[in-house]
Amino acid sequence: xxxxxxxxxxxxxxxxxxxxxxxxxxxxxxxxxxxxxxxxxxxxxxxxxxxxxxxxxxxxxxxxxxxxxxxxxxxxxxxxxxxxxxxxxxxxxxxxxxxxxxxxxxxxxxxxxxxxxxxxxxxxxxxxxxxxxxxxxxxxxxxxxxxxxxxxxxxxxxxxxxxxxxxxxxxxxxxxxxxxxxxxxxxxxxxxxxxxxxxxxxxxxxxxxxxxxxxxxxxxxxxxxxxxxxxxxxxxxxx
Numbered sequence: 001x002x003x004x005x006x007x008x009x010x011x012x013x014x015x016x017x018x019x020x021x022x023x024x025x026x027x028x029x030x031x032x033x034x035x036x037x038x039x040x041x042x043x044x045x046x047x048x049x050x051x052x053x054x055x056x057x058x059x060x061x062x063x064x065x066x067x068x069x070x071x072x073x074x075x076x077x078x079x080x081x082x083x084x085x086x087x088x089x090x091x092x093x094x095x096x097x098x099x100x101x102x103x104x105x106x107x108x109x110x111x112x113x114x115x116x117x118x119x120x121x122x123x124x125x126x127x128x129x130x131x132x133x134x135x136x137x138x139x140x141x142x143x144x145x146x147x148x149x150x151x152x153x154x155x156x157x158x159x160x161x162x163x164x165x166x167x168x169x170x171x172x173x174x175x176x177x178x179x180x181x182x183x184x185x186x187x188x189x190x191x192x193x194x195x196x197x198x199x200x201x202x203x204x205x206x207x208x209x210x211x212x213x214x215x216x217x218x219x220x221x222x223x224x225x226x227x228x229x230x231x232x233x234x235x236x237x238x239x
Contacts, residue, residue: 006100007229008093010074013058018076021051027073029057039071042086043144046155050076050083050144050186058225075223082223083144084185089228090142091125093221094181097230098128104233105217106179109136122167125181136177139164143184143192151189151218151234153182157199165205168214177215180206184220184234192218192236207238 019028019036027041039059056077061070076083095114098106109128116127118137126138145155154161168178182192196203210216222231 004229006093006097006102007227008089008096009227010225011060011062013060013074013225014071016057016059018051018053018055018057020053021047026069027057029059029071029073031059037071038069039073040067040069041073042088043142044087045142045144047085047144048155049146050078050085052076052078075225078186078188081146081186081188082225084221084223084228085144087142090183090185091140093228093230094138094140094183094219095126097219098126102230103217103219105215106136106138118167118171122163124164124167134177136179137168137171138179138181139168140181140183143182144186145195146184146186146189149188149190151182151184151186151192151220152195152198153192154195154199154202158202161199161202162205165202165209165214169209169212172209172213178213179215179217180209182216182218182236184218185223185228187220187223187231189220189234192234194238196239203238210238 016029016031021027025041027039030036058075059071073085110131111129113127124137125140128136143153145152172178194203194206218234218236220231222229
């Protein structure tokens with residue numbers, strides 16, 4: 001099957017049932033043939049609405065001699081949506097989507113760079129640049145916490161997330177464009193809010209940053225067992 005523009009294809013996936021996730025990176029799964037495996041969980045978040053025991057999950061096999069765990073957990077099927085587990089994908093997908101002209105707010109830049117150093121010890125996920133030298137800095141956040149039809153970030157207190165907001169504010173004050181980009185790796189959200197009930201400091205910092213001109217973009221994805229692609233822009237609010 002031909003890959004559509006802006007889609008990241010998944011490796012071949014095998015279905016199973018989630019037994020439990022533990023120690024953040026480990027997941028016990030029972031495959032459809034009855035065998036039990038321990039798969040790598042490529043997600044350090046709380047995953048409070050996408051790690052429920054008994055839900056169908058999908059894993060990929062990787063025959064790499066350097067890997068201790070041969071399987072990776074890629075997707076979970078929740079009652080209202082498939083949910084992407086891999087937190088590495090959002091950066092790649094947003095970069096690809098920008099390069100393909102799929103993010104309407106970010107279509108006027110000639111260059112896209114990843115993992116850009118800003119300051120002594122900080123990096124931001126993307127930097128866009130025009131031939132004129134105008135720059136746009138972007139930090140991408142993976143969002144899987146959905147309650148009702150509301151998506152929230154973060155799903156746990158995040159000092160690192162606060163630092164990224166601070167770096168964007170500094171860049172904005174220097175005259176650069178600065179964007180916080182929330183990618184919702186599921187299809188059942190209609191709106192986005194910062195999770196003030198989980199991390200009020202982050203929510204306040206984001207609100208204050210937005211008042212200074214930091215842009216907030218929120219997009220969800222189209223997920224199938226074959227791949228993931230950007231779907232549509234979602235509205236956001238602070239309460």
